[in-house]
Amino acid sequence: MANQTLDLSDELYRYLLSVGVREPDVLMELREATEAEEMSMMRSAPEQGQFMALLLKLMGASHVLEIGTFTGYATLWMALALPRDGKLVTCDVSERWTFIAHRFWEQAGVQGRIHLHLRPAIETLDELLELGGAASFDFAFIDADKENYGTYFEACLQLVRPGGMIAVDNTLWGGRVVDDANREASTEAIRAFNRKLIDDPRFDLCMLPVADGLTLVLKNHV
Ligand code: CA
Numbered sequence: 001m002a003n004q005t006l007d008l009s010d011e012l013y014r015y016l017l018s019v020g021v022r023e024p025d026v027l028m029e030l031r032e033a034t035e036a037e038e039m040s041m042m043r044s045a046p047e048q049g050q051f052m053a054l055l056l057k058l059m060g061a062s063h064v065l066e067i068g069t070f071t072g073y074a075t076l077w078m079a080l081a082l083p084r085d086g087k088l089v090t091c092d093v094s095e096r097w098t099f100i101a102h103r104f105w106e107q108a109g110v111q112g113r114i115h116l117h118l119r120p121a122i123e124t125l126d127e128l129l130e131l132g133g134a135a136s137f138d139f140a141f142i143d144a145d146k147e148n149y150g151t152y153f154e155a156c157l158q159l160v161r162p163g164g165m166i167a168v169d170n171t172l173w174g175g176r177v178v179d180d181a182n183r184e185a186s187t188e189a190i191r192a193f194n195r196k197l198i199d200d201p202r203f204d205l206c207m208l209p210v211a212d213g214l215t216l217v218l219k220n221h222v
Contacts, residue, residue: 027049030104034100064139065139069092075090075101092121093121134158135162139166145186146173165219203217
């Protein structure tokens with residue numbers, strides 16, 4: 001197990017952030033505003049936001065779908081990585097958290113690229129499909145209620161183009177996935193989701209130990 005991913009100490013993690021992440025000021029301010037709130041652990045990590053932004057640039061992505069906006073931190077990383085005419089559809093049900101998001105999206109000058117749908121994500125995903133949105137997105141990021149991951153994923157797999165990517169957050173779930181005593185609905189949902197994905201031939205898959213576990217799925221060309 002000599003080459004297994006490092007267990008990062010706080011010191012090593014701070015080092016990684018100091019020499020490995022270029023976080024724009026507006027994102028740092030949004031992160032600080034989020035940290036002042038309860039539930040701030042739901043915010044994505046800076047190294048993860050930067051990684052997804054890099055993926056979007058690598059893919060030349062212009063259409064992105066996000067399930068779970070929260071305070072819009074990952075949203076903003078991704079929106080900043082899009083071309084001027086790019087479009088990001090983001091779904092959430094919380095007026096309180098997304099209210100914080102708007103201020104920083106505006107400050108970053110990318111609010112025109114971001115389309116927030118404030119209602120259950122399943123309704124937005126169904127509507128996108130009904131309006132002919134299948135295969136119209138380059139990238140989707142799923143980071144919302146864990147019990148619905150399977151449903152979100154199936155919809156995203158239709159909405160993302162062949163050769164497009166889906167990133168799924170929290171797939172290591174704080175390590176609770178390997179705690180047999182943990183029978184919480186969210187933990188069971190993540191376990192079932194991970195188990196289902198590994199056996200599915202419709203895409204390539206790569207689970208990364210970034211932040212709380214990030215699973216990348218590359219939709220096959222047919
Ligand atoms: Ca998350």
